[in-house]
Amino acid sequence: MPEPDFDAIVVGAGPAGCVAATLLARAGHQVVLIERGSTPGSKNLSGGVLYGRVLETVFPDYAAEAPVERRITKHTTTFLNADSAVSIDYWAKSLAKPVNAVTVLRAHFDEWLASQAEEAGAFLMAGVRVDELMVESGQVVGVRAGEDELRTRLVVAADGVNSFLARAVGLRGTPRQEQVALGVKGVLRMDPKTIEDRFGVRGGEGAAHAIVGDCTKGVAGGAFLYTNKSSLSLGVVMRLDDLIAKGFKSSDIFEHCYTHPGLAPYLDGGELIEYGSHLVAEGGLEMLGEVSSDGLIVIGEAVGLTINSGFAVRGMDLAIGSAIIAARLADAALRHGDTSAQALDYRQRLLGSYIGQDLKTYAKAPAFLHRNRLYSDYGMLAAEVFRGVFSLDTTPRQHLLKCAREAVRGSGVGYRKLLADGLAGVRSL
Amino acid sequence: MTAISVLPLNQRLALDHFDIDDGGSHILVNQESCASRSLGPLLVAVCPAGVYSLNGVGQVDVEYAACLECGTCFAAVPEGTLSWHYPSGSCGISFREG
Numbered sequence: 062m063p064e065p066d067f068d069a070i071v072v073g074a075g076p077a078g079c080v081a082a083t084l085l086a087r088a089g090h091q092v093v094l095i096e097r098g099s100t101p102g103s104k105n106l107s108g109g110v111l112y113g114r115v116l117e118t119v120f121p122d123y124a125a126e127a128p129v130e131r132r133i134t135k136h137t138t139t140f141l142n143a144d145s146a147v148s149i150d151y152w153a154k155s156l157a158k159p160v161n162a163v164t165v166l167r168a169h170f171d172e173w174l175a176s177q178a179e180e181a182g183a184f185l186m187a188g189v190r191v192d193e194l195m196v197e198s199g200q201v202v203g204v205r206a207g208e209d210e211l212r213t214r215l216v217v218a219a220d221g222v223n224s225f226l227a228r229a230v231g232l233r234g235t236p237r238q239e240q241v242a243l244g245v246k247g248v249l250r251m252d253p254k255t256i257e258d259r260f261g262v263r264g265g266e267g268a269a270h271a272i273v274g275d276c277t278k279g280v281a282g283g284a285f286l287y288t289n290k291s292s293l294s295l296g297v298v299m300r301l302d303d304l305i306a307k308g309f310k311s312s313d314i315f316e317h318c319y320t321h322p323g324l325a326p327y328l329d330g331g332e333l334i335e336y337g338s339h340l341v342a343e344g345g346l347e348m349l350g351e352v353s354s355d356g357l358i359v360i361g362e363a364v365g366l367t368i369n370s371g372f373a374v375r376g377m378d379l380a381i382g383s384a385i386i387a388a389r390l391a392d393a394a395l396r397h398g399d400t401s402a403q404a405l406d407y408r409q410r411l412l413g414s415y416i417g418q419d420l421k422t423y424a425k426a427p428a429f430l431h432r433n434r435l436y437s438d439y440g441m442l443a444a445e446v447f448r449g450v451f452s453l454d455t456t457p458r459q460h461l462l463k464c465a466r467e468a469v470r471g472s473g474v475g476y477r478k479l480l481a482d483g484l485a486g487v488r489s490l
Numbered sequence: 491m492t493a494i495s496v497l498p499l500n501q502r503l504a505l506d507h508f509d510i511d512d513g514g515s516h517i518l519v520n521q522e523s524c525a526s527r528s529l530g531p532l533l534v535a536v537c538p539a540g541v542y543s544l545n546g547v548g549q550v551d552v553e554y555a556a557c558l559e560c561g562t563c564f565a566a567v568p569e570g571t572l573s574w575h576y577p578s579g580s581c582g583i584s585f586r587e588g
Contacts, residue, residue, distance in 0.1 A: 104583065106585055107588075133509075168586050169587075169588070170588075188579045188580035225576075243536065243538065247537040301565060301566060309535065311536055311537070312499050319494065321520050336506060336558075337558055337587075338586055340561045
């Protein structure tokens, strides 16, 4: 067998690939990081909140050194109806130190991550699309990119949600429509002072709004509105099966959200500077495919690692976490000269980690979030309760309980469904 | 407050940076399988970039140069309807924000 060109080939310079490449290079291995975009980050898009504590274990001062947008100290969750809204607002000073979450714009952030991998000694090969894996006697031995063949002891596939590499060797099938969602996002330029005034934050801190209801015309999913330094990230996320079932055009739903009167006070005057989309894995634990084979280890969104807890939508932190676990196991396997799936033992270690535990904790969340009442009825119901409280029209007031009862009665949801959904929500989220 | 206006889709896409793949389209539609299952309208609806349109003879046209490379179309239709892969290295969308 020809001598390998590298100890490890990492495919995809997102958070997972960059962290894996960094750690393997730091461990003294010859690593190449291959990225199909002309620069790292140029193909990458996400809503933008990174729960970055896990990244501190690799880059202790990342929040100060990396091009992050804002430190998120305020989380707002909103049921948005056509002409009313009910929100829960959580602000905490403690979220600023240690930095709990930051907003990022991936074209900038991933480029920094890749530069850290290079600094650690990894060789960055940008603008190169990996076409396929080279497999000999069941062992992955390299990658093919156009005419070029690169041989290696181990391939780390960090090639994103569509992971053609993992699919090609049968680790993953085609995801079902209800296991993926389409995110459509716009970035709106706005001056920092206006952002801080409108979102009620100061001094480089930021807010993350998660919105459900009329923003997606009731399609399962929701919208997000995140503050960057001098821009806003606004997007809609639509579960693919429900988008298809309801028959809307995805670009129309983006426009509907963008022009929603409930969001106008935040967006007014913002200048759209970029429009993009990304497919999101939403299947949770059930969607986790096989994660390694002989000579191959798959990390990040390429194994479908995302968690939607109903409040926090996580992807990048899990990508980084899986990269850290994979790099540690890959380092040991490379040292022992055995990169078989059995020697790597990645699946078991991944499932035994906090990532696996979180996947199990939220295993029932996707099914709960399939309950369609979440995307229309409950927002109206909540608004109706508050109308009873605040709308003082000189008629005699009623106690809150009675307001709520009448709102439930008027909503058509019914106590039984409300109770069932409430219990299911408490158990699965 | 007056309503916010939004740029129409073609002007939104014009904000983005694309390098067109000289190697041709990275998306190929199996017209027969698409027509037999009436999947044209579905492709038109799900794609956020309006890559797909129905032409006069009932076929699906593909404006591959506007593709945002999310893979939603590929996930939305049964296997065999589309041949879809990423454009050649450095080609296609380049996000400047992301």
